Amino acid sequence: MAFTKSSNLWLSSDHADEGLDWTGDLTRLQESPAEPTLLGPETKPIEIAEAEPPERARRRGRMVIWVAAILAVAAIGVPAWFAADWLPGDTPPPAASGRLVIETQPVGAVVMVDGVMRGVAPVDLALAPGSHEVEVKTDDSSRLMPVTIVAGGTVTHHMEFQSAIAAFGSLLVETDPVGAAVAVNGEPRGASPVLLEDLQPGQHLVRVQGDTGSVERTVSITAGSRSSLFVPLVPRGVPVSGWVAVKSPVELQIFENGRLIGTSVAERVMMAAGRHEIEVTNDVLAFRAIQEVNVRPGQVAAVPVNLPNGILHINAAPWAEVWIDGVRAGETPLGNLNLRIGPHEVVFRHPQLGEQRHAVTVTLAAPARLSVDLRK
Structure with a gap:
């Protein structure tokens, strides 16, 4: 049972629920002092809070319930959110970082950053900005290098290591x-x-x-x-040198170890007995070739040289039949003729304008072009 105050009198809340006329009851109680009260004749009135309307009380109750629910959800959710993002004992991630990518051939080299092993190549590492010392190691070699990492940037290194067999x-x-x-x-x-x-x-x-x-x-x-x-290994008294003869339709220079030792114009060039690697060249024709020759004591080693083909374009005005080195090639215009590099003789013949002879050199540097006007 609860009590409410009206004119310093205690009244039961049971009466409040019965819808009494508080003003009328108060007048009646004041006019009938002999009627017993809950306070008794000697009890002094006690000041208490005035009664709250029922509708307001219900609204305040609902508000209290909502506030309690929100606080309960916050008490559960906030720690859970922090637990999912960062657990006690973990190091919080840096505000910004860069990437270091190490690739090796063959794969499997050990990658160490600032003295700490970070994996085996290929690796893609997130590092704090700044300078780092990176060491990449295989079973039989090691490479040390400084790297500088920039926030948001990527540094990539590709390294090739010789295998154990290739090291010999x-x-x-x-x-x-x-x-x-x-x-x-x-x-x-x-x-x-x-x-x-x-x-x-x-x-x-x-x-x-x-x-x-x-x-x-x-x-x-x-x-x-x-x-x-x-x-x-020859018996004593037997010659320990021989000769090399380079056969070519054009003049070639002969080099060994970058040193000029003769030309193909000479009938033969003396060399020490044994195996040699010579280089034959013609700068005008843009030709260069490597030949291996075995020189035997007292003998001549023949070195034939096969020259490659170049391109020749021929034209004549008004037109002409064409012979190259005595062989008919056709009527002009003639393009993309494959001819051995070197000098050639070209003959132009026209039934009314007669005949003209011209020399042309075909090279590997660029296609050769020959054009004549038979009317001149």
Whole structure:
């Protein structure tokens, strides 16, 4: 039971619900003091809050319920949102970062950034802006490099590492006659011919021992490539040199190791016995070729050179029959004629205008063009 105040009198809320006329009841109570009250005759009135209208009370109740629901959702959702985005113990991500991409050939190289392993290549790493020290390692090599990362930028490095096999070079040692003992840097490596595939890059001293004596040669080895060494072992008193004869329809210069040793005009060029790699060139024709030749003691090694074809365009006014080097080629205009590089003689013939002869040189540098006016 609740009580409400009216003129300092306690009244039961049971009466309030019965819809009493409060003004009338108050007058009646004031006029009948002998009527007993809940306070008793000696009790002083107590000041209490005035009654709140029922509709307002119901609205305030509903508001309290809504506020409590909102607070409950916030109490559950906010921690859950923070837990999903960042868990205790995690390092919050930096405000901005850049990317470092490392690719290697072959793949699988270990990538370390600032002394910390970050994976095996290929990798795509997010790094804080600034300078970093990156080391990329394989089983037999390592590369160290500084990189600078810019926020929002990407730095990419592609590295190629030689495999363990490619880290060595090879050497083929041949002798004439065969069967000579071969030693490299003082270590016996077998009898010629012998292929050595495990030589470190650099200079090596090769010694070949035959029945008539020994020969020493210094060879240069390059990683991943093969070198050849031919050593003639001839009896004492037998010539140790021979000749090279380059046969060509045009003059060619002959070089060995970048040094001019003769031309094709000479009948033959003397060279030391053994295997040689020579270069034949003609700058006017834009021609260059590499030839390998084996020079035997006291003998001439013939080196034939096959010249490639170039392009020739021919025209005449008003028109003409054309012969090239004595062979009829047709009537003008003639285009895209394939002719061996070098000089050629071209003859133009017209039944009324007669005959003209011209010289033309075909090269590899550009198509050659020959045009004549038979009316002049």
